[in-house]
Amino acid sequence: MAMDPAGRPRKPGALCIGAQKAGTSWLAQMLGQHPQVWIPPFKEVQYFNHLFIPGHRRWIGWHYRQKFQEIRDRHARAGRPVPPGLDAYLHDVTRGKMFHNQWYKRVFAPAPPDAIPMDLTPEYSTLPDEGVDHVAGFLPGVRVIYLIRHPVDRALSQLGMNLHREGRRPATLADWMAEIDNPVLYERGDYAAYLPRWQARFPDLLVLPFGRIARDPQAVMDAVESHLGLGPWPYANLTDKVFAARHPLSVPPQAIAALEARMAPQLAFLGDHLGADFAMETR
Numbered sequence: 688m689a690m691d692p693a694g695r696p697r698k699p700g701a702l703c704i705g706a707q708k709a710g711t712s713w714l715a716q717m718l719g720q721h722p723q724v725w726i727p728p729f730k731e732v733q734y735f736n737h738l739f740i741p742g743h744r745r746w747i748g749w750h751y752r753q754k755f756q757e758i759r760d761r762h763a764r765a766g767r768p769v770p771p772g773l774d775a776y777l778h779d780v781t782r783g784k785m786f787h788n789q790w791y792k793r794v795f796a797p798a799p800p801d802a803i804p805m806d807l808t809p810e811y812s813t814l815p816d817e818g819v820d821h822v823a824g825f826l827p828g829v830r831v832i833y834l835i836r837h838p839v840d841r842a843l844s845q846l847g848m849n850l851h852r853e854g855r856r857p858a859t860l861a862d863w864m865a866e867i868d869n870p871v872l873y874e875r876g877d878y879a880a881y882l883p884r885w886q887a888r889f890p891d892l893l894v895l896p897f898g899r900i901a902r903d904p905q906a907v908m909d910a911v912e913s914h915l916g917l918g919p920w921p922y923a924n925l926t927d928k929v930f931a932a933r934h935p936l937s938v939p940p941q942a943i944a945a946l947e948a949r950m951a952p953q954l955a956f957l958g959d960h961l962g963a964d965f966a967m968e969t970r
Contacts, residue, residue: 689725691799692772696792698804701830701915702822704885705809707875708844709836709897712929715807717908721920725798726805728773729754732794736810737786739818743810751781772797788825803915812881813874823888830915831889835878835957836897837970838950839943842872847936863942873949879956894961896968901928 701724703711711730718724733750736743755777762769769777780794795804812833814822822829836844846866850856857863866872886892893914899907904925912919958966 689722689799689802690772690776690797692775692797694796694798694800696789696796697798698792698826699795699806699829700803701805701832702811702826703805703807703809703832703834705812705875705881706834706836706841706878707809707812708841708848709809709834710900710929711807711809711834713900713927714832714834714907714911716927716929717904717922717925718805718911720922721912721917722799723802723917723920724805724915725795725802726807727794728758728777731808731810732791732806733808733810734786734791734794734806735814735818735822736808739814739821740810755781803917809875812885813877814884816884819884819888829889831885831892832911832914833882833885833892833894834897835882835894835961835965835969836876838876838878838953838957839947840897840970841876842946842950843936843938843943845872845875846938850936860939860941863939864945867942867945867949872946876950876953878953879960882960894965896965898968898970902968 703714705711715726715730719726729751731750731754733743733747737747758773758777759769776797780790784790795806798804811822849871850866857866882894891914893910895907895910908922908925909919911917954966957969
């Protein structure tokens, strides 16, 4: 990853706002290869949700500790020391007061002058109206990407991740039904609320269906390059899956049926708002 140690604080020129479990890590791995894009080493900056979603603040500190240690562990496993410039950068952005305007711009300071700094934080899709207003005012002209996954598939993937992180496994059908009733599964996938909110402020927002990543990843990257004003790039590992089936679940059919019924309005919204073909491509 190229870093400009003398770089000045700057704002990002592009955002990927989600959705969680909809391919943002794959997109980050692809764009991380492009010399005209610079992504922070921890990918998700979690700035605007820290400002406007108080409930997220309790775990964002963990996010930073976990990601920075992950970066150091990754270098250790490879038998390489963390480069001094990267170590100094990580230390700088976690020292003192965080999550204010100047701090956010410092996060992107190492971006080379000819690269677009990019913030890929899926939680941004869930911002309230005043949060999206703030983004539009603070980042005028920023280019925004929103990846959309089938509501049921996305929720099941999130459920698997959450259960893995918490070291839990439902034992009975009643336990599974309680998991399906957990509102946290629906907060990240409320496309009917979030998408119009973002499109109202960013009418040129690029919306892409998750299923297209598997079927035609080059077409996805062509659309992304066009949206961000990038030149073409020969991406390596274009067809590789990221975090595929890391937390496989065997969910009872009754629980899946309940989840499908709960998500039916979201799927209907996608069909009405983006078209039946788009809705089909979300899986």
